[in-house]
Amino acid sequence: MKNKIVFQYDRAGHYIGTTQADESPLEPGVYHLPANTTAIAPPDTWPDDKWPRFVGKRWELIQKPVPANDNDPVAKLSAFLAANPDVAELISNKGGV
Known part of the structure; x- marks a missing residue:
């Protein structure tokens, strides 16, 4: 094999x-x-x-992605959205289809 x-x-x-x-x-x-x-x-x-x-x-x-400061939720969300552009796009569409 x-x-x-x-x-x-x-x-x-x-x-x-x-x-x-x-x-x-x-x-x-x-x-x-x-x-x-x-x-x-x-x-x-x-x-x-x-x-x-x-x-x-x-x-x-x-x-x-840049490691976020664990104490800063905005930085964590920002890093997540940068690493997941498809999620960021869904949010920017504001639920529209």
């Missing part, structure tokens, strides 16, 4: 690293991808202030 390198991301789509997908014992050439992985490689390099985020079928570079 063969293995293939695949690329992991967290629940928000942020790149974590690599892992291996195992080849199907019943279908040679078909690989079973673990949850939250893709065979699509992220960019080889990116600026220090950016981070790869997997969105559907591609990687995009987003602003790298």
